[in-house]
Amino acid sequence: MPSPLGEVARLREALTSGETTSSRLVDAALAAAEAVGEDLSVFTHLRHEAAREAAAAADARLSAGRARSVLDGLPIALKDNIVQAGEPAGCASRILEGYVSPFDATAVARLLEAGAIPIGRTNMDEFAMGSSTENSVHGPTRNPWDRDRSPGGSSGGSAAAVAADIVPLALGSDTGGSIRQPASLCGVVGMKPTYGRVSRWGLVAFASSLDQIGPFAHTAADCAVLLDAMSGHDAHDSTSLPEPPLQTAAGLNGDLSGRVIGLPREYYEAEGADASSLECVHAAVAALEGAGAKTVPVSLPHTRYAIAAYYLIANAEASSNLARFDGVRYGHRAAGASGLTDLYERSRSEGFGAEVKRRILLGTYVLSAGYYDAYYRRAQKLRTLLRRDFEAAFESCDVLVTPTTPEPAFRLGERADDPLTMYLSDVYTVSANLAGLPGVSIPCGLAGGGLAAGLPVGLQVLGPPLADAAVLEVADAYQRLTDHHQARPGGSR
Amino acid sequence: MSRIDREDVERVARLARLRLSDEEAAEMTADLDRILGYVDLLEEVSTEGVEPTAHVIPLATPLRDDVPAEELPPEVAVANAPASEGTAFAVPKVLDDEAEG
Amino acid sequence: MSFRPDYEVVIGLEVHVQLRTRTKLFSTAAVSYGDEPNHHTTPVCLALPGALPVLNGQAVELAVRAGIATNCEVHPRSIFARKNYFYPDLPKGYQISQFEEPLATGGWLDVEFEDEKGELTTKRVGITRIHMEEDAGKSLHDGSAVDSHIDLNRAGVPLIEIVSEPDMRSPAEAGAYLRKLRAILRTVEASDADMEKGQFRCDANVSLRRHGDTQLGTRTETKNVNSFRFVEAAIEAEVERQARCLDEGEEIRQATLGYDADADRLFVMRMKENADDYRYFPDPDLIPLVIEEARIEQIRAGLPELPDRRRARLADEHGLTAAEAAKLVASAALADFFESAVAAGAPARAAAHWLTREVAACLNERDLEIEATALVPDAFASLLELVETGRLTARSARELLPELLEGGGDPAALVSERGLEAVSDEGALEVLADEVLASNPKAIASYRDGDKKSLNFLMGQVMKKTQGKADPARVRQILAGKLDGS
Structure with a gap:
């Protein structure tokens, strides 16, 4: 019995009954992307013709009764770092200007196979480095709830596209919270699967040992449908788990009885956390308990070191991953270079933005001779300790429930000059990446007071490795109990 | 005490093939110094005897069969190139002091 | 070394060997040679955004064979790391190689060579490590005055790097080590080791020290020498250069050198003022390479007879001298040829004698392997038979050899055609x-x-x-x- 909350299921019915067509859905999505999307800088590229052609083909299949899957004919948005053959993949960077990918990411190929229709590519922080979608060569994306605020990042475009109801579904990537944090700030559901669940083939690498592709939607049920379609072993990715595709959507039954939910102390006691947001989270916990879940206090004692370890590891990997952008085979090349070194230095200096340069420098530094042990290796050891924290915590509970972020959406520009403060806003999300855990953020209300009044608050559900189904089940059960996912910018739907 | 100075930043920039203006170099030095200062937090933790985690996947790397599969047509291989000659990528002539490795 | 008796020469060799696979190390593109630029690439070879490496199992198997055949310990777990540097023939900006935990370590080869008195000597050369890595592409510099052209057909081709201990003391020892190593790798079919195609490339680390010194002198590295003859000549030239420097009280400076075979001259590729900073770290796109002990043993059991054992067997079965047997097995092809000829009826000792002297000399002159000639074992056996039965003199047989090597044919027919038959009336x-x-x-x-x-x-x-x-x-x-x- 699938969850009653699925937008996918509702659209499926409308398509089957002839109430709408794929072409109408895609046209509406493209129109909204041009109107609302342009105002908010949600998309970096739209596929008008290709999407319409795909919709016509989907309609032909539907009318012949040969739908490929529940996703057949539904519009979807792709983050600009997930490649699709024949489409630009710019990663919101000048260095990839004009680049067109000759191949599909595995996740995209599987969604195309299922009949989903990518309508365009969404804005992001350059190479997914950021938490605000301000570090983009296309300019910042605005939060649909308040256009002066950030949608979060780095998958801010995809979160905003769903929040503004431009598309029902979108893909993002999460390296330290880049799906869950913008989902939280935009009032939508965003999920980071267990590391290795979704192939990274075709995801432009930021930090290879942390990156995962994941879904955005209004409900956990819809995220489950997308995850099921994308997941499963892929021989193109050596870090892909040898597991069959997930079948989580069918298992969502709303039942919380017997579930043990851990509440990690360190996530509720952070200094400077927004009190009104925390109230929403506590209310959510109470609702889960009311529906039969049991809660237990747990501790993740190394939490306070997670950000430091994360930035060392992620940027070390990034400094190497971004070496391929050299102006030789694709992307931006500085004009009139004299010699190779000049070509490299000028192309890369012109092509990368300030935050990317900062991270490349940091990553290069911590890997360089004499510093490796002090920084990189030490960070990897902290990673071990963080994993052990989670292993210990999951001995006494099935999932963890926490706030997704310390605060709701912040103002654009507010943290732009302060990289460290920006980094610290990922405090609740980075650990899941370091430990490879599945995590989902779901809307749990609107902040009640203070400067952030009326902005969405996110609740994070984390599970042990491979427990993707469990986190989605808890998230779905919560959404059945409440209607926060119905809230829309400018009033309830 | 600063953890990283201008000279370090410039050395690292050369390794990373980034050219920084004076202003950028000064800003980056200050930013990195702050970030590394924060990172010193890790020194609180005793990590003696702790194995480093390079990867969370507890498996062995998969092995692929030695069977050729579809290749990119050469014209597609160079389609995104800023400069090419035939099906080769073109770069400015390698200078003597730019030798490999 | 006779020409610089006042110095001890210390030589260590790093050999890059192309593994005999159909596809590249981390990409499914075909391994090719001499094709048009960029005709064998995938997104992995071009380092396109989003491309990821997947390891070629056959390359692992061949590398394990090489490790076993060189008496190394093959490690059940090894790690691929990234070696970071920028060069246009290195598309990712890093080379995937093995660094801290290589595939195999601690091997050795017993190397036979002729000492100054011309006597056959055996010496054990240590093998520090064997690691797997990917080859770079090619920069083509000759097309234009302003541009270099980049061809990535070779980018990602599987290599092993075999690093010796600094155990060799003369160019002749170095040459003998390389010949032995090549013969072994060909025997176990880890590599074709075709030097002309760059499948067996040698970097020589050379330093000098006064006799009795225990500290090694400052060394230089001569890169990418691609024939046995050139390796010996390049080392000789470098020994001479360093000795002159030391004679004049100059310090040897660390440098990477190239060898210009045409001019028999070394040239400086670059001075190593500072240590390189390659920022090695475990490649996060690849998890550890794990090879079960049982699999290693299975590969060991499946290996063909190795040269040392074959040498002993040939000497034993056919009454050959140690020197002859050693020369035969120095080339697996020559040893195979010998055994086929004997099977075709050739008298073994005569066959060994002829193959290691007259035939070997002809091959050396022509820089050929026996299988690249037109001579077949049957014809060789009948040539020897003509000599043994007195129908052909040794001298005439020697004269006939080049023709048989180049054009083949039946010796008996050639003998009567040319009127070479011995006067036995x-x-x-x-x-x-x-x-x-x-x-x-x-x-x-x-x-x-x-x-x-x-x-x-x-x-x-x-x-x-x-x-x-x-x-x-x-x-x-x-x-x-x-x-x-x-």
């Missing part, structure tokens, strides 16, 4: 002997006075008249009979 030889005796009374006189060497002169005269086609022993017999008046 007793009557004819008697007549020739009488003629020679009649026109050389002086020689007869001195023979009879006890100067037995005169017989050699007379023999020479008879042989000359037969154009070398008579059996010298028989001629001697006839002449002696006549002179001694029997």
